[in-house]
Amino acid sequence: MAEIIGGITTSHIPAVGNAISDGLTQEHYWKRFFDGYQPVHQWLEEKKPDLIIVVYNDHGLNFFLDKVPTFAIGCADAYQNADEGWGLKPTAPFDGDAEFSWHVAESLINQEFDMCTCQEMLVDHGFVNPMRVLFGDHEVWPIKAIPLAVNTVQHPLPSARRCYKLGQALKVAIDSYPEDMKVVIAGTGGMSHQLQGERAGMINVDYDLECIESIINDPDWFADQSTDHIMEQAGTEGIETIMWMVMRGALGEKVNCLHKHYHAPISNTGAGVLLLEGGA
Amino acid sequence: MVWKKHDYEDIPGSYVFDGKIAHSAYAMNKLFYSFNDESCREEFNADPAAYCDKFGLTDEQKALVVKQDFLGVLRSGANIYYMAKFAIPRGVSVQDAGAAFQGITGDEFREKLLEKREGLEERLKKEGGYWNG
Numbered sequence: 248m249a250e251i252i253g254g255i256t257t258s259h260i261p262a263v264g265n266a267i268s269d270g271l272t273q274e275h276y277w278k279r280f281f282d283g284y285q286p287v288h289q290w291l292e293e294k295k296p297d298l299i300i301v302v303y304n305d306h307g308l309n310f311f312l313d314k315v316p317t318f319a320i321g322c323a324d325a326y327q328n329a330d331e332g333w334g335l336k337p338t339a340p341f342d343g344d345a346e347f348s349w350h351v352a353e354s355l356i357n358q359e360f361d362m363c364t365c366q367e368m369l370v371d372h373g374f375v376n377p378m379r380v381l382f383g384d385h386e387v388w389p390i391k392a393i394p395l396a397v398n399t400v401q402h403p404l405p406s407a408r409r410c411y412k413l414g415q416a417l418k419v420a421i422d423s424y425p426e427d428m429k430v431v432i433a434g435t436g437g438m439s440h441q442l443q444g445e446r447a448g449m450i451n452v453d454y455d456l457e458c459i460e461s462i463i464n465d466p467d468w469f470a471d472q473s474t475d476h477i478m479e480q481a482g483t484e485g486i487e488t489i490m491w492m493v494m495r496g497a498l499g500e501k502v503n504c505l506h507k508h509y510h511a512p513i514s515n516t517g518a519g520v521l522l523l524e525g526g527a
Numbered sequence: 528m529v530w531k532k533h534d535y536e537d538i539p540g541s542y543v544f545d546g547k548i549a550h551s552a553y554a555m556n557k558l559f560y561s562f563n564d565e566s567c568r569e570e571f572n573a574d575p576a577a578y579c580d581k582f583g584l585t586d587e588q589k590a591l592v593v594k595q596d597f598l599g600v601l602r603s604g605a606n607i608y609y610m611a612k613f614a615i616p617r618g619v620s621v622q623d624a625g626a627a628f629q630g631i632t633g634d635e636f637r638e639k640l641l642e643k644r645e646g647l648e649e650r651l652k653k654e655g656g657y658w659n660g
Contacts, residue, residue, distance in 0.1 A: 306611075313557075330565065443628065444628055474535070484607070
């Protein structure tokens with residue numbers, strides 16, 4: 248049977264990908280941020296998961312504002328990265344697992360999460376940068392990957408509670424897949440940041456650290472917060488941290504925290520790295 | 528026909544991209560979205576005003592786009608991620624756009640952000656359990 252062996256959180260901002268491409272990861276500005284992934288790299292090397300589900304938001308590559316699914320899952324054999332308008336060279340394509348995806352989609356829909364199923368899905372920096380920061384650059388990626396997109400761009404958005412419940416349903420879906428397979432869930436984005444408006448540039452370290460503690464030990468604290476409250480505390484784009492709750496919900500009630508790291512600022516954001524395993 | 532008021536409209540210095548804004552700025556965001564395609568970028572560059580007309584921008588939005596007034600474009604409803612497709616290739620970063628809202632330079636904006644790092648490691652040590660190299 249398939250099994251979720253752990254959950255990871257990571258930033259997905261464009262600057263992270265640029266720093267990797269430009270060879271800046273050991274420069275002073277970036278070093279502490281990138282070094283914070285070392286324990287995660289060791290864990291991935293040791294556990295060798297077969298598949299990763301990357302929970303992220305699309306920023307106007309695959310989805311335009313004409314159709315904005317609240318939750319969408321890739322159900323294809325492969326996923327392409329593409330030019331987001333900045334002319335960057337796309338990464339190598341990512342192998343998916345269509346049979347697994349369709350099983351997960353069916354299970355989620357049976358559990359009343361009405362997913363948008365995507366047989367073609369371009370993946371943008373929100374998906375690609377977590378893959379690059381976790382696995383390095385590859386012509387053939389060492390793990391199968393499935394995109395799970397959450398709308399955090401055009402309001403109304405799903406609540407933190409709804410994301411948490413989606414994660415719980417995702418666990419039911421994965422646990423019932425008949426093939427032996429080690430699965431990791433990555434919750435990406437966040438933490439506090441605001442890109443526009445007179446309040447642009449705000450970072451709320453206190454709130455970020457409270458969110459980290461909640462996501463480890465007391466997910467109901469974060470799940471109970473309204474979208475308005477999270478935006479007020481974490482910034483309009485800081486709402487992305489709700490996607491960590493999908494990962495958290497998929498790990499079960501208690502978790503063991505193997506690694507926690509926080510750094511600010513990375514570009515405009517507070518950046519948190521967590522490595523969690525389901526616990527007793 | 529009325530747009531319902533939301534509590535998030537009262538968050539100071541913030542513009543929440545919701546149905547009301549997405550509806551009024553749909554054509555402009557669609558124009559920026561087209562920039563994912565290099566041939567569209569070239570078509571825009573050849574005749575920006577004609578390209579705006581093709582997408583049906585209002586006269587006001589068209590003027591902002593043609594002037595490359597990134598702050599004006601954001602104020603008139605461009606989504607920040609779509610605006611980035613217009614601004615970044617023209618040497619204006621998302622941080623520069625954020626700075627413009629406060630009337631400061633991009634460098635000043637980045638300096639203010641760097642202040643967040645002061646005392647961070649000590650703070651995390653006190654918090655406990657954080658990896659620190």
